[in-house]
Amino acid sequence: MEIKDKIIKDNSKYPKKILQFGQGNFLRGFVDWIIDLSNDEEILKSSVIIAKATERGDLNRFKKQNFKYTLAMRGLEGGEAKEEYKIITSISDMINPYNDKDFKSYEEVIKSEELSIVISNTTEAGIVYEKVNFEDNYPKTFPAKITKLLYTRYLHFKGDKSKGLLFIPVELIDNNGRELKKIVLKHIEDWKLPDEFKNWVEENNKFLNTLVDRIVTGYPKDNISKLEEKIGYKDEIIVTSEIFNLWVIEGNKEDEKNFPINRTKANIIWTDNVxxxxxxxxxxxxxxxxxxxxxxxxxxxxxxxxxxxxxxxxxxxxxxxxxxxxxxxxxxxxxxxxxxxxxxxxxxxxxxxxxxxxxxxxxxxxxxxxxxxxxxxxxxxxxxxxxxxxxxxxxxxxxxxxxxxxxxxxxxxxxxxxxxxxxxxxxxxxxxxxxxxxxxxxxxxxxxxxxxxxxxxxxxxxxxxxxxxxxxxxxxxxxxxxxxxxxx
Ligand SMILES: NC(=O)c1ccc[n+]([C@@H]2O[C@H](COP(=O)([O-])OP(=O)(O)OC[C@H]3O[C@@H](n4cnc5c(N)ncnc54)[C@H](O)[C@@H]3O)[C@@H](O)[C@H]2O)c1
Ligand SMILES: O=P(O)(O)OC[C@@H](O)[C@@H](O)[C@H](O)[C@H](O)CO
CATH class of the missing domain: 1.10.1040.10 (N-(1-d-carboxylethyl)-l-norvaline Dehydrogenase; domain 2)
Incomplete structure (x- = not known):
């Protein structure tokens, strides 16, 4: 039996409305699980396309399983042991824009009509300011990548107000959304990009502050055979986590409407102060x-x-x-x-x-x-x-x-x-x-x-x-x- 034979609903068929930077364990064991729950219940109807955020490593093991993987959630709830296994199917593709061929697909995504949300987890080392060249297509630092992304999108849609994006970073730094935006604006200044573009970024895009909490322990290399026996198929990219989960997002009613994940069983709090x-x-x-x-x-x-x-x-x-x-x-x-x-x-x-x-x-x-x-x-x-x-x-x-x-x-x-x-x-x-x-x-x-x-x-x-x-x-x-x- 293989993972593909166990899939009941394949959410990767939904339009690629979400671009995610990073394919790490946390994103797959938390964010993509919540998106998957929302898709199961037809709340979001969006698949996720992932762009690699660093040059390290490759995407081969994910491609081998067509980006489908199992999330094994286990822990104690009120003193009782609880285990839950879910096949996550919402990821439609993973690309590595560091190579030229994938960069073309990346450009297509950022110029697409359907793209509306950008999620990232680049660790505390990711949302940082460094002087980088405007000429770099896919710059080293994450905020510079986002600035280039926004400029490409702005030019492509000729400043169309409706083509702004909702940024939902989950890095564990203070005011992650606000920081990301601040550095983006600094790159715009460094690169002397037009004021009209800067205004478009400020007025038609939103950067939300968030806080995430779930212990995600990744691939269980020491007891993989036991786990595979339990689920009944091989899974080379299985992720393990606790049951507990919490995502606090600072936003208003409109943001909540655009990303209505609180209608799932996940523990989501929309607040005005994270x-x-x-x-x-x-x-x-x-x-x-x-x-x-x-x-x-x-x-x-x-x-x-x-x-x-x-x-x-x-x-x-x-x-x-x-x-x-x-x-x-x-x-x-x-x-x-x-x-x-x-x-x-x-x-x-x-x-x-x-x-x-x-x-x-x-x-x-x-x-x-x-x-x-x-x-x-x-x-x-x-x-x-x-x-x-x-x-x-x-x-x-x-x-x-x-x-x-x-x-x-x-x-x-x-x-x-x-x-x-x-x-x-x-x-x-x-x-x-x-x-x-x-x-x-x-x-x-x-x-x-x-x-x-x-x-x-x-x-x-x-x-x-x-x-x-x-x-x-x-x-x-x-x-x-x-x-x-x-x-x-
Ligand atoms: N694992 C957890 O329990 C958990 C829970 C909450 C938050 N987090 C956050 O998630 C981060 C990653 O944890 P993980 O378990 O996914 O680890 P991981 O090793 O599986 O993944 C690391 C991820 O971080 C990205 N990354 C690393 N350095 C970067 C840099 N300098 N610039 C851009 N991207 C960079 C990689 O591309 C990759 O997606 C943590 O540092 C933490 O901030 C993790
Ligand atoms: O994930 P990191 O590498 O940022 O940090 C390690 C842990 O502190 C972290 O993963 C926690 O388990 C997590 O933040 C719980 O929500």
Missing amino acids: KSYKTRKVRILNGAHTSMALAAYLSGFKIVRDMMEDRNFNNFYDFIIEDEIIPTIEMDKDELLSFSNSVKDRFKNPFIDHSLLDIFLNSVSKFKERCLSSLLDYYNKYDKIPKGLAFSLASLIRFYKVKEKNNVFFGKDFNNNNYEVKDDINILKLFEKFWQEDNNYNLVKNILSNEEIWGVNLLEVDGLFEEILNNLNNFEEIGIRKTLEKIV
Whole structure:
């Protein structure tokens, strides 16, 4: 039996109204699931065409299955085990505009009448401003790609007001929609594009702010045979996730009408203020992931659940969340504690093996977004360094002790095992250079003072330098676990 023989309703036949940047696990385990639900119920009647957002990797394994895949959702609901399997069929094509042949199809999509929505997930490293050449057809950075897309569409439809697009980015940065728009406008200025175009972008396109939440664990390489036995067919691109899901979108009634996904069983909230949902989730859930995962990996753990079952890391979770992160969030404390308890249960989900390695992608920008803001808010509020978050920053620095080999950057744990570190190439090169310094004092000084990385000079945070240096020295002398024990 193959996946194609199991399909009941093929939603890929619907018009390609949605262009999606990225084919990563999260988009396929969350956004495309919701679109699929909406198509099953004939609410959206739109298929998704995916454009590759980075040059890395290829699309062969997706093409082999005609973009159809299974989403295995498993978890506890009210203490009861729940499992749900769904074949997602809404993706009609995937293209790689980095190659010339696919670029032509990409241009056809962006000039098409039916296109109305653009969704993206380019991680926290994606919505960034860099000066790029107007001549590049498919520029490196995502906002520059969008600016070119909009200009091509504007010229093609001769400024037709009805051909604007609705942008729904899901990157976990503050005001993702607003940021994307801001950088697009900056490119328009850089490239000296006409004012009429700028006005068209501002008046006829919309960029919504959103917040997403679902733990998507991707391909279950360690128990794939068990899962395939359960579903009864082979699936090389199966995605696993928890059951929990939440998509908060800041928009008005008209936006809701244009993207009426709240009429499905998915947990969708349309609101006029996404900020509090975002702060709560990113600082607590993602903050805990990013501040714990690197130290846990360096201590020998491989998955989130095992990390959480460890007494020291369990105590560390309570310590950073209750003593250092929650006090910096201006929201009802009981409500924050209850959210944190539910996150703890989700991290301990017995059905999913959330690999720590999957959390590491682009950790430097993630730390900045998810943990540094809590660290600095705590320092400004209490005039002292939060020791748990400083430990996390030290473990991030140690984790990025990288060396490049054949364009891949490797770190080494304390048992001399190699692991691959994936991040922006400039960040990786910077850290490789930092670690050529064999004196920890200078190393920490160089790293903390680098405003290109942190956006601020962290040497100005009184006591942070000493705390980080102390931690790094302790890692070498007594090991990372013993260092942690001293803190919690
Ligand atoms: N997996 C989850 O549980 C989850 C939940 C909520 C949000 N997210 C967000 O999704 C992101 C990706 O997670 P995933 O599980 O899909 O990982 P993944 O490894 O499966 O996919 C990574 C995706 O990010 C894109 N990407 C990476 N670096 C980029 C860059 N510099 N510019 C443009 N695109 C870039 C890739 O094209 C790919 O689509 C996370 O960083 C996070 O921000 C993930
Ligand atoms: O997905 P990333 O790589 O941005 O971060 C890892 C996790 O923190 C993240 O995936 C969470 O599981 C997710 O944000 C839950 O909604």
